[in-house]
Amino acid sequence: MYCKYRMKPTINDIARIAGVSKKTVSRVINDSPLLTGETRDKVKAVIEQLGYVPNPQARALALGHNFLIGLVHDNPNAQMILNMQQGILEGLRGTEFAMVVQPVNRSSPSLVEDMREFIVRQRLYGIVILPPISENDAVAKMCVEAGCRYVRMGSAVLDESKHMVASNDRDAVKEAVRYLIQQGHKRIAIVTGPQGFRSATERLAGFEDAMTEAGMKLPRSHRAEGEYTFDSGLVATEQLLDLSPRPTAIFASNDEMAAAVLYAARLRGIAVPDELSIVGFDDTPIASRIWPPLTTVRWPIVAMGRSAAHKLIAGAVEEIDLEDEPTEFLSNLIRRGSVAPPKP
Structure with missing residues (x-):
């Protein structure tokens, strides 16, 4: 048996030392189920001893796919x-x-x-x-x-x-809106995600579930659509903050738009959270780095x-x-x- 090769070992070397065919070595490398445990262990021992590393391009060609x-x-x-x-x-x-x-x-x-x-x-x-x-x-x-x-x-x-x-998403947003309701908020608005996204549908449904559970309704005026971007969040927030009376809390369907809610409030001199509470969704790095730090749903x-x-x-x-x-x-x-x- 060889302890070390000066040149890079090949599949031929593995086959010769293990006393098997090249096809058998290839099956071991590619984890084929068509081998006995004894043969597999013998070939793997030689592979480990020689430090053989399979050529990924050759393996990809043999298997019909890349890794x-x-x-x-x-x-x-x-x-x-x-x-x-x-x-x-x-x-x-x-x-x-x-x-x-x-x-x-x-x-x-x-x-x-x-x-x-x-x-x-x-x-x-x-x-x-x-x-x-x-x-x-x-x-x-x-x-x-x-x-x-x-x-x-x-x-x-x-x-x-x-x-x-x-x-x-639906249950997580329901928990978040319940928290706002428990804090005493009754005028709660939402910046939704874009149409065509199941996440937007599920998060809106969770919002409405919590409101219904509390005997509250979501007026159409308290719902503004965003595109999961900061700029769209700004436009949606301006629409909500123009309401009279304006909402005391806004749930934004992602943190990017929640940051836009905070920004729009600051531009108007609205104190957060004293005059406006904000909740986001994602728990991206921005959530803990803005001020005040953002209450949000952590998306794993x-x-x-x-x-x-x-x-x-x-x-x-x-x-x-x-x-x-x-x-x-x-x-x-x-x-x-x-x-x-x-x-x-």
Whole structure:
């Protein structure tokens, strides 16, 4: 047996020393189930002794795919995308997989075919699909037809557990609005997310659930639509602050728009939280860095990204068990300084 090779060891060296064929070595490297435990252990011992590292390009050619996980999005919330990338990269750490990111246009009539081309061109092992693209069943069907593993992210469960990571947006927002009501607020307004986003629908539903539970109604005038961006949040807030009497509390459907609510209030000389309470959604870094610090719903997006990656590569990485990966992730309210009881 050889202890060390001067030149980089090859698959031929592994086969010769282990006394097996190149095909058997290849099956061990690619985790084929067509081998006995004894043969697998013998070949792995030689691989470890020689310090052999498989050529990823050769493996990709043999398996018919690259060791790439795609992330597809069309979302104006840049921080959400960054957090999702962080989670996926954490899930892939220590494996041979890498990530490639692809923005798409959800309004394009060629969306499904564009995504199919991306999968085929990159020879993807699997794909993580962010909302609102993930809410399109035709996209999931296309992934199955293309033979590409997929996981959808959403604000509600839309698919089988192995294909889904979801958050409880409706219940989380209900908890947040309950908190405002418990503080004594009766004129509560909402800056919603954009139409076409399931998250916007779920968060509005949670808001209305809490109001109904308390015997309160949401007047149409107390609802303004945003686009999950700071600028759209400003426009929506101006609309709400022009009301007479104006709201004593505003729930914004993400932190970016909540920051815009705070900014608009400051421009008008409205004290937060003494004259206006604000609650956001996401718990992005900005939430704890503005003043007053923002009360917000913590969205476990990094954990969702990590689990999505694990669900995709569970069949290729022995240490990861698909059964250990949850489908629903719970958001919770983080109470900071932007909420106070309304003045009499």
